[in-house]
């Protein structure tokens with residue numbers, strides 16, 4: 001996969017993309033990241049990339065003409081037509097499903113905003129998707145772009161190595177992960193749940209399934225979690241209620 005990033009701060013990406021799994025994956029050529037400095041496409045002598053908002057209001061808006069020129073430059077750097085993503089708090093929220101969809105694209109262009117946002121005409125005419133990493137506002141799109149790159153890269157074959165798979169993790173089946181423990185078995189009076197020490201693999205799997213359900217119910221309440229739990233209920237919970245109606249689940253892991 002090729003990722004092009006349009007930003008005013010290419011230097012902000014260094015540590016994250018060079019370190020650990022992402023650093024090794026890039027060195028191995030599993031994906032590449034290329035930067036376009038938006039300021040290089042400013043046309044006035046002050047090299048300005050933003051201006052006051054029409055209609056008044058606080059802050060500055062990134063100019064459509066500058067963003068347009070920077071994007072055209074980045075798109076022409078390779079033959080593959082990209083999916084163009086703008087990182088903005090107004091975008092659709094990044095989820096595991098969206099990450100998986102993006103990971104299938106051969107090429108992404110990520111546009112990082114600063115100031116009060118980007119001129120809407122640029123978003124309308126040049127951007128395929130606006131994506132937010134959550135309902136809070138950051139000072140710019142650089143951290144969200146790094147979050148997106150990290151989450152997408154993990155789905156590129158080879159990035160996690162053979163023994164690890166994104167399929168084994170939280171969200172692969174719509175549920176949060178069960179708790180994990182390692183040695184020592186007792187520290188400071190803090191004990192590991194005894195089922196994990198007993199070597200009964202069926203019991204361990206049942207305990208973990210119950211933990212995943214219970215955590216999802218407690219930590220992701222609301223419609224989406226309820227629907228997900230309803231779907232896995234008959235599969236994971238047949239042990240206690242034989243797939244009967246959710247409300248009759250005796251293990252109290254469904255509701």
Ligand code: ADE
Pocket residue numbers: 087088089113131132133134135136137138139140141144
């Ligand atoms: N830019 C500022 N805040 C953001 C957010 N939450 N997601 C994506 N881009 C942003």
